[in-house]
Amino acid sequence: MKSLFVRSGLALLCAVALASCGGSGGGSMLLSGGISGLTKSGLVLVNGSETVTPLPNDTSFQFPNLIAVNDSFNIVIKSQPTGAVCTIANNVNTANIYTVQQTLVTCKTNTWTLGGVVNGLQATGLLLSNGSDVVSPTPLASAPGTQVAFTFPVKVADGAAFGVTVLSQPLTGNCSVAAPSVGTMPAGNYTSLVVNCQ
Numbered sequence: 001m002k003s004l005f006v007r008s009g010l011a012l013l014c015a016v017a018l019a020s021c022g023g024s025g026g027g028s029m030l031l032s033g034g035i036s037g038l039t040k041s042g043l044v045l046v047n048g049s050e051t052v053t054p055l056p057n058d059t060s061f062q063f064p065n066l067i068a069v070n071d072s073f074n075i076v077i078k079s080q081p082t083g084a085v086c087t088i089a090n091n092v093n094t095a096n097i098y099t100v101q102q103t104l105v106t107c108k109t110n111t112w113t114l115g116g117v118v119n120g121l122q123a124t125g126l127l128l129s130n131g132s133d134v135v136s137p138t139p140l141a142s143a144p145g146t147q148v149a150f151t152f153p154v155k156v157a158d159g160a161a162f163g164v165t166v167l168s169q170p171l172t173g174n175c176s177v178a179a180p181s182v183g184t185m186p187a188g189n190y191t192s193l194v195v196n197c198q
Contacts, residue, residue, distance in 0.1 A: 027065065029067050029068070030063075031065070031067050032060060033090075035058050035061060035105045035107065036104070037084075038057065040081035040082050043086055044078040045077060045078065047074060067095050068095065072093050075088060075103050076091075082187075083158030083159055084107050085108055086107040088104070088105055089106065090104050109158055112188055112190060113151050113152075113155055113156075115150050115189075115191040116192055116193025117147050117150070118149075119195070120175075121137060121138075122139060122144045122145050122170065123170040124136075124170060126168065126169065126170040128167060133153060133154040135152050137150040137195075149191075156185045157185065161182070162185060176196060177195050
């Protein structure tokens with residue numbers, strides 16, 4: 001009989017403990033996660049009626065309301081950041097008594113092609129640079145001086161600054177970047193650089 005009372009008391013104690021941990025008596029666990037690669041604004045995460053809007057360079061997020069044991073959740077991306085794409089991993093949809101497995105949001109900024117044309121190029125040797133990225137436009141063997149197109153090998157991140165300079169002059173002639181030598185990468189390929197050679 002005594003052991004029956006003890007078992008009943010233990011069961012009641014466990015029930016109270018579960019409630020205090022976020023069972024039917026209310027939540028006590030954070031619904032949060034990590035973020036990597038977020039450099040743009042506009043990301044909106046949603047769980048039911050709750051939303052959070054992480055800022056650029058944030059490495060974590062947290063919903064305002066606590067969740068309880070066995071509560072279900074479904075974190076989804078309501079809005080992508082401008083100029084980037086984010087994905088969600090580890091979106092386990094039920095909390096257990098110990099923890100909520102941390103959701104991970106991974107973001108990648110869009111990248112675009114940077115390039116343009118060279119006018120009047122007569123010889124090889126021209127090197128154009130955008131930071132550490134270098135391209136060497138080559139004149140047409142059959143028609144030196146004819147306009148030739150070029151693109152830098154490395155794509156440029158959406159919204160990033162670029163600055164194009166002449167790193168090395170061709171064997172014959174002198175070249176300069178006409179327009180524009182500096183700028184900000186738009187939301188798309190930019191191939192309107194102009195280099196003139198004389």
